[in-house]
Amino acid sequence: MSELRAAGVSISSDHVTLVNEVTAVFPSGRWTTIVGPNGAGKTTLVEALAGVRSVTRGTIFLNDIALSSLSERERARNIAFVPQHPVIPFGMSVRDYVALGRTPHHSLFGPPTSADEEVVVDVLVRLDLLGLSSRAMHSLSGGERQRAVLGRALAQGTKIIILDEPTTGLDVRHQFEVLELLRREVDHGGVTIIATLHDLTLASQFAQDVVLMDHGEVLLSGPAKEVIRSPQLAESYEMTLRVVDVDGSDVIIPVPRDR
């Protein structure tokens, strides 16, 4: 089991409240997508859920244990995090980059064990990165680079993966490629995914649950099909949202209100 739970979490920075009294459950083995307009506090919340940002009030629980009570390494063995704009170290090879995911598993001073190496090779194979493994990260295309970034997260071997806008800057095919790859981890690996996404159609197609945030607060959460049809969602974006069924999956078409 690997469940994350936010209990009355508030986060402020420079006296501005970015996240206000958020209580939400991210159930084990499911994909939860956080949606909401720009500035809703999504990034701040996922950073806190990933344990890389401290909360001002409230507690985040990992399986009923306060996240802040875990050591950095313990936390990193349970939760992987992919920010919206990962820092790509100049000159680092794909293989070395993916191997960074093993950091919480081996000694900081010693080399990775052969077990670590096996995990890295396994991830490279699964993500079709083997042919790129000696290429420098900065020389890859956007799609290849994002796959390598996911590779690092998968190599971390965690039961929870948190992603902030994982489809940023990718074309449609690569957006699907990335999300399908993550979906496989949920379906076959029992991994819990928490992701923010701007594209409501993608959010409804890939997530099982959707959480709607606005002004730092959670307005609504529940099964994807229900949340995307709620008037509150359209209200947050100040748009009319048409939900169209195309071959069994929902497609959301935003329409400006004054038309």
Place this chain on the structure above:
Amino acid sequence: MTVALTLLVIVTGGATLIGPWRIAPGLILGDIASHLGVGHSHLSALQSSIVWQIRAPRIALGLVAGAMLAVAGGTYQGVFRNPLADPYLLGVAAGAGLGATVAIVGVGHGSATPTWTPLLAFAGAIAAVSITWSVGGRGRSSSTATLVLGGVAVSSLLTSAQTFVQQSSSGSIARVYIWLLGSLGSATWSSVTMILPYVVFCIVVCVACARALDVLSVGDLESRSLGLPVARLRIFLIAASSLGTAAVVSAVGLIGFVGIIVPHVIRLVAGTSYRRILPLCVVVGAAFLVVADTVARTVVSPSELPLGVVTALVGAPIFVLILNAKRRSVE
């Protein structure tokens, strides 16, 4: 690595054979061989003491100082994720200089250099790097420019404080002044043994953390998500490299640019992983400073150039090149 080690041996050997007082290389080699138990030495007592009491400690000090300055530079670059970080640019050396001057002038009364000089120099170095970091390196808006500017400001402030202390004690002005310009000329075996424990400790610590520095290259947020205790690691490594730098500064004065030239040349050849850069810094840094010192003591022989002048002459243009390349990659 093999290439670098070979280079180091050649450089060290070469430097032993060269000097303003001409001694036939064959005689020196014979003398070294006799110390190893092969053959007999034909060196006179005077020649022998020139080689063993003047040249050898000077080269040893050069090796130790060069290795430490290069490793400290490489470590600062990793810790701050900033290619222009260097003990001198960050004000660390100026702080160490102030600390050492206080030790020599104030407490040592201008006579001998107290053995705990490195500790006072360390206090100055840590104070300097903390101020620089808090002025120019923190927060999301921090950049190369703000960090370097912070370092410049802190350096100027501490250098003026150092000058004040130095001028207020007329008895030791000359000694402090010569020391400040950076020279291995006053090297003795005792100055080598004074700084060696600090330097060995600091180099071992920094090289052991090379892998952590590689992780840190993905930035604070992501390295935290990978389980790296970022804040503790940063403080620990800054303390270690500042301690080593302070020890070196207290023995040889201010020798700039080693910490910036050496790691960058290594990056060009061996790539960007600190697991390669830092061990190579030990070897290449040592070789570089011995070569620079050999140049310093021979080009205007029998007079000497300050060593800091030679390293700056090579270093400043390289610094400009790096700044240029960095600017292009940012734009």
